[in-house]
C-alpha cells in the first residue's frame with residue numbers, strides 16, 4: 067500500500083468515528099419571538115393562525131387596572147390586538163359591576179410580537195387569545211414578586227376528577243364565564259369539561275352562547291378566551307365556526323366525560339430498523355421563521371413604537387428573597403448551668 071493510501075484510509079476511519087458536523091439550521095422561531103421585548107410600530111394586524119402566526123402593532127395590557135391585575139409579568143405576554151385588550155378591560159369592569167366577580171387575574175395573552183413561545187402554549191400567537199385565572203382578584207395590589215409566585219388554584223374536586231368542587235367553583239365563576247361568552251367578538255372559550263358540565267346543568271339565563279364553551283384538557287386553573295379574527299387583519303386565518311345550534315351539553319360533553327379522551331396513549335411500536343441510514347435531515351425538527359407566514363419576518367424586523375407607550379414597559383421583577391440562614395436550633399431553656 068502506498069503511504070498516501072494508508073494515510074487516506076486512516077483519515078477516513080477517524081472521520082467516521084467523529085460526530086457529523088452540526089448543520090447550519092436557522093434558529094427556532096420561538097427564540098426569535100421570545101427575545102423581542104417590545105411590540106412593532108404601526109397599525110394592529112394579526113397574521114396567520116392562532117397556533118402559527120404573529121401580531122404587528124400589539125397593545126399592552128397595563129399591569130394594573132381598576133378591576134384587573136396582570137400576572138407573571140416576567141414572561142412579557144401582556145400583549146394583544148387592541149380589541150383583545152379592550153375586551154379584557156370591559157369584562158373586568160362588567161363582571162365586577164354585575165357578576166359579583168371582584169376583578170380579573172390576567173394570565174398570558176401574547177408576546178409583544180406574538181409568535182411561538184419558549185414554554186406553554188401552542189396558541190396565543192396572534193394576539194387574540196387570553197387566559198383568565200379562575201381565582202378572583204384579591205382586594206389588594208399584588209407585588210410584582212407575588213405575581214410571579216402565587217399559583218392559580220384548580221376548581222376541580224380532587225386532582226384528577228372530572229368534576230368541579232362547588233366550594234371552589236361558584237355561581238360567580240359561571241356568571242363571569244358566560245359574560246365573556248356573550249361578547250360578539252368572542253368565538254370560543256376553552257374550559258375544562260367539568261366546568262362545561264356545571265354550567266350546562268346550572269345555567270338558567272340565556273343559553274344561546276353555551277356553544278362557545280369548548281371543553282378541553284387543562285383549563286381548570288384558568289379559562290381561555292379566543293376572539294375572532296378582527297377587521298383590518300386580512301392575513302388572519304379564521305378558525306372553523308362553532309355550531310351555535312348545538313349547545314354542546316349533550317353528546318359532545320358526554321364524550322369528554324367518558325374514558326376515551328383520558329385513556330393513556332397506546333405505546334408506540336418502534337419502527338423497524340431501516341436498512342439504509344436515514345437521509346440527513348434537510349430542515350430542523352423545530353419551527354423556523356420561514357414556517358410562519360412571510361409577513362411575520364417583517365413583523366420581527368419592524369421598529370418599535372417611539373416613544374414606547376408606558377404600559378408596554380416591562381417592570382423589573384425583584385429577585386426572590388434570599389433563602390434564610392440555616393436554623394441553629396432553639397436555645398435550650400433553662401440553660402444548662404456552667
Ligand SMILES: [Zn+2]
Nearest residue numbers: 187196197290
Ligand atoms: Zn390559553
